[in-house]
Amino acid sequence: MNNKDIFSVQDYIAIVTGGMGQLGKQFVKTLAERGARVAIFARHIPEPAQICEVFPECCKRIIAISVDITKKKSIQDGLDVVLKKWGTPHVLINNAGLDTQPSAPPEVSGPFENFPEEVFREVVEVNLVGTFLACQVVGAAMAKEGRGSIINIGSIYGMLSPVQDIYAYKAEKTGIPFVKPVAYCASKSGIYNLTRYLATYWASKGVRVNTLTPSGVWRSTQDPEFQANYCARIPIRRMAREDEFNGAIIFLASQASSYMTGSNLVIDGGWTAW
Template identity: 65%
Template sequence: MEDSLFSVKDKIIIVTGGLWQLGAQYVTELHKRGARVAVFAQNIQQERREKALGSGCNSPRLAFYQVDITLEESVSRALDDIEQQWGTPDGLVNNAGIDTQPSAPPEVSGPFEHFPAAVFRKVVEVNLVGTFLVTQQVGARMKAAGKKWSIINVGSIYGVVSPVQDIYSYKKEDTGVPFIKPVAYSAAKSGIYNFTRYCATYWGRDGIRVNTLTISGVARPDQDPRFQKNYTARMPIGRMANEDEYNGTIVFLLSDASVYMTGANVVVDGGWTAW
């Protein structure tokens, strides 16, 4: 028997960055639970869809939109089509974002004193301004429709605490140049928390709930084993997250199970920020 408290069945939900590792997990889980999911991504070619979502990508309850979340008109066109096809969205998962990986060249992963301003602007533009633009437009349509809605902004442990630079120290052994986890990602993600609180208090009496989900690192097959060893040594739970282990919190925050929750930061990080 279906548990109506945690149900997302027939809800219209947007997931930005919905064809990347975690976004694809959210899309798959929500679709499996009966939601209609609009996927925002920059590459929505069939091959990319199948790689991310498998054969289920052809479901009539999935819709794909090539969207640049940093451009208002790109977001607006997609929302117009969703409303025409399905109606006003019930939920939004602001998942899209960019980060600098340890494999990045030294010019974008070196000392803070020399970090390029152009890269800083790009990361903030996608991770923070993009979240603002999508939330602004979706929230406006939700308010006009006058129902209860839920928005999730995906944060990061590196928006709550500073990166632990020591876990990347192995890179110096390879090149002689240390990898420094850049400031841009932390700065952009930290902005998500007060943006969430602002929207939660602004729209609270309109029935629009806005919460942050703070996550930690996810294991991937292509990660350097030295990085994984260093990272997990710092992790109280003793391992990195599996890619499907945030799905339950996404469902919780989109469903009536969290109906009295807004402006909150739900931390699911294996204990990283408990130190």
């Protein structure tokens, strides 16, 4: 391959789960703008006209398919649509996930001792079981084809325990404590060894599997106290912009990362360096 083309994703076929969410939209856009055909797997899919509103430059290369990643049959049905329309995917981004924001009600953000078992199971079901199922269904098709790149989206809170002090302002402000829940952290943690397991399992089949680990992304709806406390913990002193993972997505999706598998690419403004 010409050295100039190593980052090319032209004509690739990609699946992005949760592709209408904050980061998912970025991943879809950055792939489609570079000539990839992208299938969004989402529980609530937009009308084709809405896809063109969200992705005006590249909507002709994007389709949205109704898929619940916690259901294997739903993923298989989604993949069948992609296979029939375009062929075997080159890229799978396991991005769909459930998190608990500081605005969450106290029933789902209280102390560990009372954290509801059903909520723990629900979050693990989406973040870990859903990723497992998407790897199983889509990864199997990639292995059969003898090529593919799976990008699992982790989180710094899957690598390290959350800094609970960041959320202490909630109790001071409202009298109700917010504890960043264990479910998100435990479920994201599982992603790292699922990645390593599959990287070795499928290495001989040409399927690479890596994790991309973001830290917190700025949103206009976040409390200013949360943003200030969070930024104070980051060496770069600001939260990530939602487009700051796109370069890593193109790197991991393309031949630029052809010798990389089982790895964890951490993009966190230096959070884990301290």
